[in-house]
Amino acid sequence: MVNGDPFTHQAASTAYHFTRAALQKGHEILRVFFYHDGVHTGTRLNVAPQDERDLPRLWRELGVQYGLDLAVCVSAAQRRGVLDASEAQRHGKDGDNLAPGFRIAGLGQLIDAGIDAERLVVFGE
Amino acid sequence: MSANPDIALPNKRAKKFMLVNRRPPHGSIYAQEALEVALIAGAFDQDVSLAFIDDGVYQLVVGQDTQGTDSKNFSRTFRALEDFGISKLYVERESLQARGLDAADLVVAAQAVSAQALGELMARQDVLLSF
Numbered sequence: 001m002v003n004g005d006p007f008t009h010q011a012a013s014t015a016y017h018f019t020r021a022a023l024q025k026g027h028e029i030l031r032v033f034f035y036h037d038g039v040h041t042g043t044r045l046n047v048a049p050q051d052e053r054d055l056p057r058l059w060r061e062l063g064v065q066y067g068l069d070l071a072v073c074v075s076a077a078q079r080r081g082v083l084d085a086s087e088a089q090r091h092g093k094d095g096d097n098l099a100p101g102f103r104i105a106g107l108g109q110l111i112d113a114g115i116d117a118e119r120l121v122v123f124g125e
Numbered sequence: 126m127s128a129n130p131d132i133a134l135p136n137k138r139a140k141k142f143m144l145v146n147r148r149p150p151h152g153s154i155y156a157q158e159a160l161e162v163a164l165i166a167g168a169f170d171q172d173v174s175l176a177f178i179d180d181g182v183y184q185l186v187v188g189q190d191t192q193g194t195d196s197k198n199f200s201r202t203f204r205a206l207e208d209f210g211i212s213k214l215y216v217e218r219e220s221l222q223a224r225g226l227d228a229a230d231l232v233v234a235a236q237a238v239s240a241q242a243l244g245e246l247m248a249r250q251d252v253l254l255s256f
Contacts, residue, residue, distance in 0.1 A: 001254065036158055076158060107165040114252040115140050115171070122255050
């Protein structure tokens, strides 16, 4: 569970490094659930300065490499303007911004992951 | 809530979920979004408990008035937890005392427990979610 904004909080970066390290060690990551300001990780419209790490891009690449389930909480994302095409249409918005590789999911998917996984790790802020 | 398609998922084994609330109710949205997680966990028939520590105890204080801050007064929602099968609410006694509060100041019945007892409760959980 990633709660921190990708550019505001170190926790978001720690979550990425933890996930990558776990995968490299052969662990299975059932799901990465983005909540609170962590949902901003799922945008495809951010532009990171060239000399700064682009965490949303890094997550996308890690997701492709390992086939990760990158789930963005629907209610937290709607509040913050992270929408996929169908959500945008449903709410009458003129654009969508969910990055490829991410999906919109309900909070139930967080609980579900807590039930199925051996461990659920929370990364603030 | 009923619009959430996840609620229709079949029941699985119930795990012990504890949501640890450390932040005040207003000033950030963490407390409100934590409560949303609690309701869904309850709807999933999990063994859910809520712990309130540090300024998190303010979330339960009765008589909150948010009119001046443009924020949602969600404290009444704590009373609905019972309907979602959530009745285990723990407040850390030390945090209450440090803020001059006692059980009579709270919007719902919550069990005051020592920091040590709360630690023991945490150790028995399957999933700890901190907000």
